Structures are given as structure tokens and as C-alpha cells.
Amino acid sequence: MGTERKPEAEKEMREWCVALPKVELHAHLNGSVRNSTLLELAKQLGDKGVIVFEDFKDVIMKNSRSLPECFKLFDLFHILTTDHDTVTRITKEVVGDFAAENVVYLEIRTTPKNNEGKGMTKRSYMNAVMKGLKSVEDVDVVLYDSNLRTDGTLNCTPMSDLAGEMKKKKIYVKLLLSIDRRETTSAALDTVNLAIEMKDQGVVGIDLSGNPAIGEWETYLPALKHAKELGVPITVHCGEVPNRKEIQAVLDFCPQRLGHVCCLDDEEWKKLKSSMIPVEICLTSNVMTGGTPSLELHHFADLYNAKHPLSLCTDDSGLFSTSLSNEYYLVASTFGLSKAELFRLAQGAVEFVFADDEVKKSLRAVFERAAANGLAM
Numbered sequence: 247m248g249t250e251r252k253p254e255a256e257k258e259m260r261e262w263c264v265a266l267p268k269v270e271l272h273a274h275l276n277g278s279v280r281n282s283t284l285l286e287l288a289k290q291l292g293d294k295g296v297i298v299f300e301d302f303k304d305v306i307m308k309n310s311r312s313l314p315e316c317f318k319l320f321d322l323f324h325i326l327t328t329d330h331d332t333v334t335r336i337t338k339e340v341v342g343d344f345a346a347e348n349v350v351y352l353e354i355r356t357t358p359k360n361n362e363g364k365g366m367t368k369r370s371y372m373n374a375v376m377k378g379l380k381s382v383e384d385v386d387v388v389l390y391d392s393n394l395r396t397d398g399t400l401n402c403t404p405m406s407d408l409a410g411e412m413k414k415k416k417i418y419v420k421l422l423l424s425i426d427r428r429e430t431t432s433a434a435l436d437t438v439n440l441a442i443e444m445k446d447q448g449v450v451g452i453d454l455s456g457n458p459a460i461g462e463w464e465t466y467l468p469a470l471k472h473a474k475e476l477g478v479p480i481t482v483h484c485g486e487v488p489n490r491k492e493i494q495a496v497l498d499f500c501p502q503r504l505g506h507v508c509c510l511d512d513e514e515w516k517k518l519k520s521s522m523i524p525v526e527i528c529l530t531s532n533v534m535t536g537g538t539p540s541l542e543l544h545h546f547a548d549l550y551n552a553k554h555p556l557s558l559c560t561d562d563s564g565l566f567s568t569s570l571s572n573e574y575y576l577v578a579s580t581f582g583l584s585k586a587e588l589f590r591l592a593q594g595a596v597e598f599v600f601a602d603d604e605v606k607k608s609l610r611a612v613f614e615r616a617a618a619n620g621l622a623m
């Protein structure tokens with residue numbers, strides 16, 4: 247299904263994918279850290295004798311990323327990043343990187359961490375994240391709706407509308423708090439309660455993630471039910487590995503969105519399609535971790551043809567050396583979607599954001615303006 251492109255056409259398409267306003271709904275904070283930052287942090291800890299720099303360097307630069315390797319890597323990343331100042335730094339950088347490629351709405355997800363040795367609680371971890379969001383300098387970060395005009399439109403124009411004018415880029419950022427599959431029921435409940443406590447600070451939902459080879463659905467269920475009862479939107483990593491019992495249970499639970507859905511059997515496919523639950527598609531991640539045998543055989547095509555609600559996402563742009571623009575480019579080059587179709591795909595994701603209707607209205611306006619500027623053709 248791959249489409250051959252001449253180098254100039256490829257370059258033009260890549261640039262178009264960068265210019266396209268985009269909505270990112272599935273990005274893990276610690277998976278989105280630049281390699282250069284990880285190396286710098288590893289060097290600092292190496293100099294202090296806390297870690298052996300060369301060992302870290304090799305793993306950071308290595309290309310193979312099987313699913314078990316990813317989770318070993320996250321444990322290493324967390325050694326590098328889990329102190330308050332570094333959490334603030336990486337948050338600031340990650341938001342800047344997404345804004346730089348014209349992501350106009352970003353839901354960044356992260357696992358609030360207790361770390362006694364660093365005097366860190368889940369709350370203080372999140373405070374460090376908030377500090378990072380507020381310290382982004384070159385981009386207007388819209389965290390609260392007070393940044394909206396009374397008519398609900400943005401009070402500043404996103405970069406992708408500017409046609410070269412030297413105004414600041416603008417990005418909406420909302421947060422999802424992740425429950426790690428290694429956590430206990432009580433730790434998962436703490437995360438949900440923290441999300442509720444922080445709902446006026448831009449926290450819009452809960453995610454269930456972590457190593458899919460570990461943990462039981464029943465452990466997180468009480469926390470997820472609690473969130474559901476209080477109207478907190480939920481997204482769940484579903485079917486990254488085959489796990490019949492859990493996939494059934496997740497589909498029955500009916501979260502607002504699902505991530506991945508790689509390893510579903512025929513009956514589960516039917517159930518997913520009839521549920522119309524929007525799916526966060528992570529092409530590069532799924533190919534690298536073996537969730538799908540190849541890009542060409544990725545279930546994106548099946549779901550897209552079935553008109554299932556979809557949004558393209560990066561998952562871990564740092565870990566997998568990708569970007570949201572690249573994910574759009576991959577869809578064009580692998581499945582032959584036209585610019586108009588890619589535009590509609592990006593625009594469609596607005597309807598699945600966890601932010602409120604006012605934000606949705608503003609985002610719809612961003613895409614309408616981009617279409618008026620000729621980007622939709």
C-alpha cells in the first residue's frame with residue numbers, strides 16, 4: 247500500500263505535515279523527553295558517581311525498543327528525571343517541542359510519583375509539572391479557560407494561522423494523570439483523588455498505563471470506577487499484548503478513549519467498532535514494540551476504512567524518535583491518504599479531547615481558519 251514519493255514531493259509533504267495544526271491526545275511526559283536532555287542528565291549523574299554514564303548512554307542511543315526493553319528504559323529514565331527541578335525542566339521542554347511542530351492542543355499524561363528519598367509526593371510531583379507548564383517562555387501556553395475571550399475564542403492566534411508573522415505560538419495544554427500498572431488499589435485511588443483535586447489546574451482525565459505484562463485489571467478497577475462516578479474522563483491502554491480477559495473487561499467498562507488496541511480478536515474488533523470508542527493510534531510505537539507486524543499491516547487502515555473515530559498520537563516521541571508530524575507523514579506515505587484526508591483526521595481529533603466545550607469551540611475555529619487559509623487541500 248506504500249506510495250513512492252520523489253524527494254521534493256516527500257520534503258513538501260513533510261513540511262505540510264509540520265504546518266498542519268495538530269491535536270496530541272496520547273503523549274507520556276517521560277517518554278517524550280529529548281535524547282539530548284537525557285544524555286545531559288546522565289552525564290551530570292555520572293559525574294556525581296550516582297550512575298555509570300557509558301551504560302546509560304548506550305541504552306539511550308540504542309534503537310531497538312521491544313516492549314520489555316521500553317519498561318527497563320523507563321526505569322532508567324525515571325532515575326534521571328525524578329526530582330522536582332528536572333520534572334519542571336522536562337515538562338517545559340516537552341511542551342515547547344510539541345508547540346514547535348504546530349500542535350495546538352496537547353494532553354500530556356504522566357504518572358504522579360512518590361519518592362521519599364527526594365522528598366517527593368504525588369502532589370509535589372504534579373506541582374513540579376505545573377511549574378514547568380508555567381515556565382514555558384517562547385510559547386503561549388493556555389492552561390485555564392480564563393485565557394479565553396468571553397466568546398470562547400483564543401485571545402492569541404496559533405502559529406499555524408500566522409502565515410509567517412512573528413507572533414508567539416499558542417498551545418492548549420491539559421493533563422491526564424496516569425495510574426501505573428505496578429501500583430496498588432490504594433495508590434491508584436490516590437491518583438484519581440489528586441486528579442479531582444487538580445481539576446481547576448488543567449487536569450482533565452485519568453489514564454491507565456504501564457507494563458502490560460504486569461498487574462490485574464481488578465486492582466485498578468475501584469479507582470477507575472471512582473473516577474467514572476465523579477465524571478472524570480478515562481483513557482485505557484488496551485490490548486498492547488494479547489490478554490483476552492482484560493480486553494473484554496476494558497471494552498465492557500467503556501472508557502471515553504482507548505490507546506493502541508493492537509491485539510484484539512475478531513469478536514473484540516466487532517465489539518470495539520460497535521462501541522465507537524475513539525482510539526488513540528500510535529503507529530511508530532506499535533511497530534517498534536511489536537504490537538503490529540509492520541506499518542503496512544497496522545490496524546489503522548481497518549479502523550479508518552470503517553470510519554471508526556481515531557486520532558494519531560506519538561505515545562513516546564523521545565523514546566521512539568518520532569513526532570506527531572512524522573506520524574501524519576507515515577499515514578500519508580503508508581496508506582496513501584491525501585492532504586484533505588489528513589486534514590480531516592487532524593480536525594476530527596478535536597471532538598475527542600477531554601477539555602470542555604469552550605476549548606473544543608476554539609479548536610474548531612483554529613481548523614476552520616487553517617482550512618480558509620488553504621491547508622485543507
Ligand SMILES: CNc1ncnc2c1ncn2[C@@H]1O[C@H](COP(=O)(O)O)[C@@H](O)[C@H]1O
Binds near residue numbers: 562
Ligand atoms: C510503549 N507503550 C507504553 N505502554 C504502556 N505504558 C507506557 C508506554 N509508554 C509509556 N508508558 C507509561 O508512561 C510512563 C512514562 O511516563 P511518565 O513517567 O508517566 O511521565 C512509563 O513508565 C509507563 O508507565
Ligand SMILES: [Zn+2]
Binds near residue numbers: 272274
Ligand atoms: Zn502510551
